[in-house]
Amino acid sequence: MTSASDTPETTVTDTLPSVTVFVCTSCGKTSNDPNGPASRGEILLDRLTKAAKPHAHIKTQAVDCFAVCTREVTIAFSAPGKWSYVIGDTDPARDIDDILTAATAVANAPHGVPKLKERPAFFRTGVISRIPPRD
Amino acid sequence: MTSASDTPETTVTDTLPSVTVFVCTSCGKTSNDPNGPASRGEILLDRLTKAAKPHAHIKTQAVDCFAVCTREVTIAFSAPGKWSYVIGDTDPARDIDDILTAATAVANAPHGVPKLKERPAFFRTGVISRIPPRD
Numbered sequence: 001m002t003s004a005s006d007t008p009e010t011t012v013t014d015t016l017p018s019v020t021v022f023v024c025t026s027c028g029k030t031s032n033d034p035n036g037p038a039s040r041g042e043i044l045l046d047r048l049t050k051a052a053k054p055h056a057h058i059k060t061q062a063v064d065c066f067a068v069c070t071r072e073v074t075i076a077f078s079a080p081g082k083w084s085y086v087i088g089d090t091d092p093a094r095d096i097d098d099i100l101t102a103a104t105a106v107a108n109a110p111h112g113v114p115k116l117k118e119r120p121a122f123f124r125t126g127v128i129s130r131i132p133p134r135d
Numbered sequence: 136m137t138s139a140s141d142t143p144e145t146t147v148t149d150t151l152p153s154v155t156v157f158v159c160t161s162c163g164k165t166s167n168d169p170n171g172p173a174s175r176g177e178i179l180l181d182r183l184t185k186a187a188k189p190h191a192h193i194k195t196q197a198v199d200c201f202a203v204c205t206r207e208v209t210i211a212f213s214a215p216g217k218w219s220y221v222i223g224d225t226d227p228a229r230d231i232d233d234i235l236t237a238a239t240a241v242a243n244a245p246h247g248v249p250k251l252k253e254r255p256a257f258f259r260t261g262v263i264s265r266i267p268p269r270d
Contacts, residue, residue, distance in 0.1 A: 128263065
């Protein structure tokens with residue numbers, strides 16, 4: 001029998017396949033003043049980055065512009081060797097948990113293409129395009 | 136002095152950075168009969184692949200669907216370590232040469248983002264989205 005005190009301290013290792021969530025920080029910008037209010041994209045990135053901390057396989061990254069612009073906030077999922085999805089109309093007040101759920105679904109899907117039932121609402125309605133891995 | 140006969144036979148090597156042009160072969164499909172007429176996407180892929188033969192740095196590849204569907208024929212440029220572009224409304228009767236020109240412009244651009252003046256008409260009007268490289 002092993003008591004709790006026999007167990008060395010460990011860091012929980014996240015062994016899920018990795019995935020990057022890109023977030024457009026130009027989306028919803030209302031001011032060009034660097035000290036002005038944060039854009040909706042910046043707010044989403046900030047909230048998502050904090051919420052993603054316990055999920056070591058999910059990396060977040062700011063993007064200047066996806067060249068979409070009419071469907072803010074635009075984000076993208078990208079994982080090694082898998083299809084990438086560009087998705088618009090995400091909402092920092094509504095979609096943070098669902099974006100994390102979807103990121104994990106992309107990471108776990110063999111080709112990065114989650115089944116429809118694994119796609120939260122924002123993913124089912126927001127897809128702008130997808131692109132295959134190069135190899 | 137070296138005469139022509141001293142020069143060993145060589146194959147012209149294309150040293151430009153590589154780029155893949157993905158083409159949606161579902162775009163413009165009018166029949167589900169495998170012996171039915173080719174889709175506009177299949178026609179574009181066929182013409183582009185033949186036209187790209189002298190350009191060893193340009194690879195073409197069929198894609199089932201970019202999830203765009205309203206702007207056929209959809210294609211994408213993808214190169215190692217560079218931004219990828221998804222572009223709609225391309226025309227197999229009009230754009231083959233321009234797609235090759237644009238593919239080389241993407242391959243040559245430091246981040247895969249060609250200057251505006253290097254973008255043929257289809258590229259200036261057709262961008263659906265772009266996505267950064269993961270690393």
